[in-house]
Amino acid sequence: MPKIFRVVDLFAGCGGLTEGLRKTGRFKPVGAVEIDLAAAATYAENFGSEHIHHGDIAEWLDGGQVPEADVVVGGPPCQGFSNLGKRLDDDPRNELWREYWRALGMIKPLAFVIENVDRFLDSHQYQQMKAVVGTGALRDYELREGVVVAAAFGSSQVRRRAIVIGTHRGLEPIEIPSPELSREHWKTVRQALDGVRHYVPGDQQSLPARSVTHFNRSMRGPFLSHELHITRRYEDISLERFKHIPAGGNRFNLPDHLKSPCWLKHTTGAMDVMGRLRWDQPSVTIRTEFFKPEKGRYLHPSEDRALTHYEAARLQGFDDQFRWCGSKLQIARQIGNAVPVELAAAIGRHVAGALDERISGAPQESVLND
Numbered sequence: 298m299p300k301i302f303r304v305v306d307l308f309a310g311c312g313g314l315t316e317g318l319r320k321t322g323r324f325k326p327v328g329a330v331e332i333d334l335a336a337a338a339t340y341a342e343n344f345g346s347e348h349i350h351h352g353d354i355a356e357w358l359d360g361g362q363v364p365e366a367d368v369v370v371g372g373p374p375c376q377g378f379s380n381l382g383k384r385l386d387d388d389p390r391n392e393l394w395r396e397y398w399r400a401l402g403m404i405k406p407l408a409f410v411i412e413n414v415d416r417f418l419d420s421h422q423y424q425q426m427k428a429v430v431g432t433g434a435l436r437d438y439e440l441r442e443g444v445v446v447a448a449a450f451g452s453s454q455v456r457r458r459a460i461v462i463g464t465h466r467g468l469e470p471i472e473i474p475s476p477e478l479s480r481e482h483w484k485t486v487r488q489a490l491d492g493v494r495h496y497v498p499g500d501q502q503s504l505p506a507r508s509v510t511h512f513n514r515s516m517r518g519p520f521l522s523h524e525l526h527i528t529r530r531y532e533d534i535s536l537e538r539f540k541h542i543p544a545g546g547n548r549f550n551l552p553d554h555l556k557s558p559c560w561l562k563h564t565t566g567a568m569d570v571m572g573r574l575r576w577d578q579p580s581v582t583i584r585t586e587f588f589k590p591e592k593g594r595y596l597h598p599s600e601d602r603a604l605t606h607y608e609a610a611r612l613q614g615f616d617d618q619f620r621w622c623g624s625k626l627q628i629a630r631q632i633g634n635a636v637p638v639e640l641a642a643a644i645g646r647h648v649a650g651a652l653d654e655r656i657s658g659a660p661q662e663s664v665l666n667d
Contacts, residue, residue, distance in 0.1 A: 300656070302649060303327045305364065305404060307354060307371030307397055311339040311621070311631035313613065314370050314412065317641020319344070323649035328364040330354045335623030336631050338511035342519045342620040351512045354396045358403065368648065369409040372636065373397055394422055401463070402434030407656070408471055408648055411461040412636050415444045418459045438463040443473035448579045450477050451639035453489035453612050456582040458636075460644065468655040474647040484639075486598055487576040489612050495600055497528045509622060518622035522615055525606035525628065529588060538571060539590070539601035547572040547594065569594040574604075580612050585633030588625075606632060614638030 305328035306315045318324035329349040331337040337351035348364070350357040357363070373393040401409055417423055429435055440463050447456040464470045504527065509518050531539075534555065542550050548560050548571040560570075572594030574580055586592040587609045595603045604612070606625065609632045611617075621628045 299323060299649075299653065301325050302367040302407075302652065303365065304368045304370060305329065305366040305400070305406075307369065307400055308373055308393070309336075309340050309349065309371065310634050310636075311336045312343055313615075313635030313638055314372075314641045315340070315344055316615070316619070317636065317638045317643075318370070318645040320638065320642045321645040321649060324368065324645055327366055330357050333627075333630075334512065334514060335516060335627040336634075338509070338514075338516055338518065338622035339620065339628075339631055341511050342509075342622060346511065354393065354400070358396065358399055363400065363403045366404050367407050367652070369397075369401060369404055369406045370412070371397060371410075372412040394426060398426070398429075398434040401438070405437070405465075407465050407468065407652055409438070409463045410644060410648065411459075411463075412641075412644075413459045413461075415457045415459045418442055418444065418461075423461075435463070437466045439466065439470045441470055441472050445473065445640070446476070447637045447640040448478070448480075448483040450474070450643035451484060452614060452637040453484040453486060453579050453639075454582055454637055455483075455579050456637060456640075458640065462648065464655075468652075471648060471651040471655075474643060477643060483579050485577050486574050486580050486612070489580070490608055493608060493611060494526065495597070497526060497600070497602065497605060499528060499530070501527050502529060503527065504625060511622065516622055517624055519620040520622075520628075521617060522607055522610045522619045522621065523617045525610060525621065526608070527605055527625070528602050531602070535590070536601055539596060542571060542573045542596060544573055544598055545575045545578075572596060574598045583609050583612050583633055585630045587633060588629060609633070614640075 302324050304318055304324045304326055307330050309315060309329040309331045315326050326344050327348055329340060331340055331351060332353055334351060337349055340349050430440055440461055442461045444457055444459055447454050447458060460473055462471045462473060504517060504520055505524060507518060508515050538551055538555050547568055569581060571590050573596035574594060576598040581594045587595045588603050590596050590603045597604060606628055613632055613635050614637050
């Protein structure tokens with residue numbers, strides 16, 4: 298019987314990484330940390346509340362309740378590295394990686410995985426991380442890094458992500474996984490949304506009236522993914538704009554009288570603004586504001602509306618039975634911030650397979666009993 302690896306998910310969010318690892322059948326979650334209440338509640342609904350800490354990671358580490366684990370995964374918040382908005386080297390969220398390293402020093406896993414935006418590998422923070430390899434919490438690890446496209450691993454998104462894999466000394470370093478699918482075999486929007494009803498009534502805008510208690514706080518939920526098939530109220534001018542945008546089109550397809558003043562002034566760039574997806578191609582990256590067509594290529598391939606939360610969750614790889622907690626806005630953030638489940642599963646299969654090979658050929662005392 299193959300070994301089941303214990304995993305800790307740091308900065309877990311709603312659990313996209315954990316969900317992908319669980320789907321492989323090779324990992325058992327034994328610890329997780331998430332500071333956002335609604336996201337932590339969603340994680341608890343799907344993976345159990347007994348092993349997740351809702352709160353600050355430093356507080357969790359200081360509390361001395363860190364579990365033993367074989368693998369640590371997580372992506373420190375990426376807003377400070379992102380190409381969207383301002384990029385601030387002194388953004389305090391950039392410094393959370395130090396807590397990630399502190400966790401590694403305490404848990405001492407066989408391997409760890411960092412997932413983040415592709416810009417992360419060029420950041421000052423990551424260069425500092427590499428500089429301390431061989432010392433401190435990283436004295437026992439070797440790193441491999443690379444940028445992958447989620448669609449090449451079964452996701453329905455052309456989403457570029459940085460992956461860093463650290464391997465314990467005494468084991469041959471685990472390389473970044475190679476693409477599993479060629480471009481012609483990438484999953485399309487049509488495949489991801491198979492079985493999802495296209496038409497959503499205009500008055501279907503609210504989540505069911507339901508509440509749940511987690512961490513001694515009451516919040517909305519839980520909701521199954523298919524209960525998130527809700528739309529928004531659009532102004533007449535928005536509906537008129539949507540009608541003029543063909544599959545694959547964007548704001549440039551609009552007649553001048555339907556363009557906003559800023560669009561009339563800017564005739565280049567921002568090709569995804571007010572963009573419509575194509576049925577037979579993967580989607581763009583699903584971000585936290587996928588329900589706003591002015592924020593990106595988020596118009597449904599054939600309906601005159603933006604993606605619903607349900608469709609966005611499907612494009613992120615979540616099953617219809619996944620359970621969500623929070624308001625519409627909170628759930629949208631959870632969906633957009635999640636690691637695509639198929640990508641997480643592919644990474645999990647790769648890491649588990651590599652550890653199987655390396656552990657079987659390595660002296661146990663040099664690794665497991667370090």
